[in-house]
Amino acid sequence: MAKVSIKEVAKQARVSAATVSRALSTPKLVNDKTLTRVLKAVKDTGYKPNRFGASLRTQKSGNVVVVMPDITNQVNAGIIRAIENEAMQAGYSVLLGDTQNIEARESHYGDMVTSGQADGILVFTPRIPFPVDENRQAFHDLPPLVNSCEEIPDDNINKVLIDNKAGAMAAVNHLISLGHKRIAAIKGPSFTPSTESRLVGYKEALNDAGIVIDDRYIITGDYGTDSGVVAMEKLLRLKNRPTAVFCFSDDMAIGAMNTLREYDFKIPEDISIMGFDDISYAKLMSPTLTTIKQPLEDIGRESMRMLLALMKGEQTTCKSITLPFELVIRQSTGPVPTS
Amino acid sequence: MAKVSIKEVAKQARVSAATVSRALSTPKLVNDKTLTRVLKAVKDTGYKPNRFGASLRTQKSGNVVVVMPDITNQVNAGIIRAIENEAMQAGYSVLLGDTQNIEARESHYGDMVTSGQADGILVFTPRIPFPVDENRQAFHDLPPLVNSCEEIPDDNINKVLIDNKAGAMAAVNHLISLGHKRIAAIKGPSFTPSTESRLVGYKEALNDAGIVIDDRYIITGDYGTDSGVVAMEKLLRLKNRPTAVFCFSDDMAIGAMNTLREYDFKIPEDISIMGFDDISYAKLMSPTLTTIKQPLEDIGRESMRMLLALMKGEQTTCKSITLPFELVIRQSTGPVPTS
DNA sequence: ATACTAAATGAAAACGATTTCATGAGTTGT
DNA sequence: ACAACTCATGAAATCGTTTTCATTTAGTAT
Numbered sequence: 001m002a003k004v005s006i007k008e009v010a011k012q013a014r015v016s017a018a019t020v021s022r023a024l025s026t027p028k029l030v031n032d033k034t035l036t037r038v039l040k041a042v043k044d045t046g047y048k049p050n051r052f053g054a055s056l057r058t059q060k061s062g063n064v065v066v067v068m069p070d071i072t073n074q075v076n077a078g079i080i081r082a083i084e085n086e087a088m089q090a091g092y093s094v095l096l097g098d099t100q101n102i103e104a105r106e107s108h109y110g111d112m113v114t115s116g117q118a119d120g121i122l123v124f125t126p127r128i129p130f131p132v133d134e135n136r137q138a139f140h141d142l143p144p145l146v147n148s149c150e151e152i153p154d155d156n157i158n159k160v161l162i163d164n165k166a167g168a169m170a171a172v173n174h175l176i177s178l179g180h181k182r183i184a185a186i187k188g189p190s191f192t193p194s195t196e197s198r199l200v201g202y203k204e205a206l207n208d209a210g211i212v213i214d215d216r217y218i219i220t221g222d223y224g225t226d227s228g229v230v231a232m233e234k235l236l237r238l239k240n241r242p243t244a245v246f247c248f249s250d251d252m253a254i255g256a257m258n259t260l261r262e263y264d265f266k267i268p269e270d271i272s273i274m275g276f277d278d279i280s281y282a283k284l285m286s287p288t289l290t291t292i293k294q295p296l297e298d299i300g301r302e303s304m305r306m307l308l309a310l311m312k313g314e315q316t317t318c319k320s321i322t323l324p325f326e327l328v329i330r331q332s333t334g335p336v337p338t339s
Numbered sequence: 340m341a342k343v344s345i346k347e348v349a350k351q352a353r354v355s356a357a358t359v360s361r362a363l364s365t366p367k368l369v370n371d372k373t374l375t376r377v378l379k380a381v382k383d384t385g386y387k388p389n390r391f392g393a394s395l396r397t398q399k400s401g402n403v404v405v406v407m408p409d410i411t412n413q414v415n416a417g418i419i420r421a422i423e424n425e426a427m428q429a430g431y432s433v434l435l436g437d438t439q440n441i442e443a444r445e446s447h448y449g450d451m452v453t454s455g456q457a458d459g460i461l462v463f464t465p466r467i468p469f470p471v472d473e474n475r476q477a478f479h480d481l482p483p484l485v486n487s488c489e490e491i492p493d494d495n496i497n498k499v500l501i502d503n504k505a506g507a508m509a510a511v512n513h514l515i516s517l518g519h520k521r522i523a524a525i526k527g528p529s530f531t532p533s534t535e536s537r538l539v540g541y542k543e544a545l546n547d548a549g550i551v552i553d554d555r556y557i558i559t560g561d562y563g564t565d566s567g568v569v570a571m572e573k574l575l576r577l578k579n580r581p582t583a584v585f586c587f588s589d590d591m592a593i594g595a596m597n598t599l600r601e602y603d604f605k606i607p608e609d610i611s612i613m614g615f616d617d618i619s620y621a622k623l624m625s626p627t628l629t630t631i632k633q634p635l636e637d638i639g640r641e642s643m644r645m646l647l648a649l650m651k652g653e654q655t656t657c658k659s660i661t662l663p664f665e666l667v668i669r670q671s672t673g674p675v676p677t678s
Numbered sequence: 679a680t681a682c683t684a685a686a687t688g689a690a691a692a693c694g695a696t697t698t699c700a701t702g703a704g705t706t707g708t
Numbered sequence: 709a710c711a712a713c714t715c716a717t718g719a720a721a722t723c724g725t726t727t728t729c730a731t732t733t734a735g736t737a738t
Contacts, residue, residue, distance in 0.1 A: 005693090005694055006696095021695065021696055022696090025696080031716060048454035049694085050395075050455050051695090052391045053696085054694075054695045056392055056395055056723045057695050072416040072619075077410055077412075080410060080435075080437070081437055093434060093448075095433070096419075096433060096434075115388065116342075117390045225623055254623050261625055281593070284564055285624075286597075286624075344724055344725085345724065345725065346724085354687075355688045356725080356726090357726080357727080358686085358687060358688075360725065361727095368686080369686070370685080370687085373687085388725075389723085390725090391723080392693090392723070392724030393726070395724080396692075396693050396726045396727080397726065397727095455694095
């Protein structure tokens with residue numbers, strides 16, 4: 001049942017440990033007859049190679065770390081799944097780090113890659129989770145690292161992003177095209193670059209349409225449903241209520257819709273609501289939620305593929321790829337009310 | 340930046356590798372003056388202990404594996420978070436396995452614990468993910484293992500469960516108390532023990548109330564939203580439509596509600612809907628969803644704690660703990676329609 | 679001063695794999 | 709029959725820790 005090492009197998013098969021190792025990792029190097037003998041011994045003894053022994057020697061762990069701020073978030077969960085599919089196909093295991101935006105946790109997971117416990121790292125938080133040499137010159141002065149979704153402000157880092165600014169502009173332009181002029185925003189926390197980009201897009205779209213920006217229309221949430229509830233309550237208290245609200249996440253939009261329902265506002269007749277993400281529940285809401293779709297699966301897949309390329313040494317230049325978003329129009333947005 | 344081993348530190352600090360090791364793991368064994376010298380050297384060199392070396396020697400990995408069928412599921416995501424919090428506090432890292440009910444994947448992650456890459460395993464699927472000696476006698480003939488949520492039919496396994504049968508009975512009894520007699524069920528896949536238990540509870544509650552069970556009222560889904568949509572469509576086609584539907588997951592309930600909305604049924608005036616889980620979106624639906632609340636955080640925490648106790652050798656008997664559920668009454672259920 | 683204990687340290691032996699290097703056994707070509 | 713191969717294999721070094729065991733040094737009791 002328990003601890004059977006390569007030597008036991010070697011003894012059983014009447015060969016050396018070296019041959020057993022070869023039989024398992026490079027079978028072409030060993031004679032057919034001995035190979036079958038070894039394989040039988042492996043089976044008989046129930047031998048499982050100890051990964052630590054191997055890793056110690058090869059300096060490869062077969063692990064990748066994924067650092068995420070919040071796995072309970074639907075957006076991230078979808079990404080994780082794609083990552084894991086891709087990693088598994090390539091023979092890697094995923095060490096998942098849910099950091100809840102706590103720096104100590106980020107470091108904990110970051111250390112795994114600096115200490116050799118993982119061969120690469122996928123970073124979905126806006127910080128590199130380990131100390132770096134600040135006068136480094138290029139991306140290969142770091143361990144294999146890919147930064148996704150929340151952009152780290154550093155040009156020497158590989159990235160997989162969506163164009164948050166353009167996404168926000170598409171959202172706001174959609175509202176403008178419906179005749180809205182009083183367009184509020186429920187944004188995310190300022191420390192997330194995605195929020196900052198979307199905010200820029202929001203403002204630029206308004207500017208382009210000649211609408212003056214009113215700071216009272218910009219409320220900060222935390223991307224979660226509850227903060228959407230609170231933010232919407234604030235907006236309802238304004239003298240000049242907005243006729244449309246662009247929420248920087250579907251979750252906040254769902255919270256906002258809840259508040260509107262509670263106070264008997266009709267969506268979209270009284271107030272239009274837009275989300276961002278297109279989580280699976282967006283199309284199941286009542287009304288269904290108009291939103292900007294993020295290609296979650298693509299983000300996960302491309303991030304992992306880039307990391308794999310880095311780990312294999314196939315990618316020699318620093319890359320940043322931007323994936324397309326999509327405006328998904330559903331029921332929660334409509335023409336500006338006439339009254 | 341890179342590979343600095345304990346020897347380098349030793350040289351810098353003018354001590355032996357042994358002392359460095361002691362300084363880091365059992366500082367009380369080393370003289371104060373040398374300790375500070377070593378610590379300085381550690382800092383100067385940027386030394387990070389290589390986990391493989393240590394693990395190889397100590398036979399402890401500091402990892403636990405969590406095998407889950409679907410991390411995109413809100414229920415599971417909440418559990419994972421609690422697990423990770425608890426694991427981290429105890430100094431363990433979590434290797435997350437999203438198996439999507441594929442046996443090969445389960446084995447992949449199961450092997451991690453048999454091969455020593457992890458010290459224990461949390462199993463949320465209804466199978467042990469590695470080959471076992473079938474004539475084993477007790478739970479300690481396995482590596483540290485805790486089975487949660489989906490019960491593995493084996494008495495010699497540690498478990499953390501909720502009482503699915505009683506939960507289902509509570510749900511159905513709630514509907515019965517509202518006067519419903521034609522109560523349908525949208526269940527999960529038959530290979531999940533949770534579904535089977537809930538089905539037993541559903542039937543028993545009906546029996547107890549003297550309501551005869553009609554198989555046409557029992558539809559099988561896959562716990563996901565889409566299957567709730569399809570299942571509800573089937574129910575609507577019945578000549579004698581049910582007046583209430585008990586869905587074995589909130590996701591399926593949300594799908595079912597969507598179908599009802601599409602065909603202009605009023606919830607709960609025409610048809611009452613019940614869910615199971617109490618995911619965060621349940622209270623944000625319109626109408627808000629009546630459901631059976633699973634204590635997700637408790638499940639995660641208790642599972643991990645049990646595993647920790649097993650790994651430390653503190654738990655010497657096979658345990659099964661059952662956590663309480665809670666009936667959460669919201670808007671989606673109401674009195675049976677009179678017409 | 680002598681013997682004895684306690685504290686601090688180092689040398690060296692693990693842990694379990696992989697891989698280099700050397701060697702022996704067969705082939706083939708001359 | 710001998711050189712020059714290839715193929716299959718084993719011995720041994722190696723990866724980076726931890727930990728046992730022995731040794732040194734200092735301190736204490738006699």
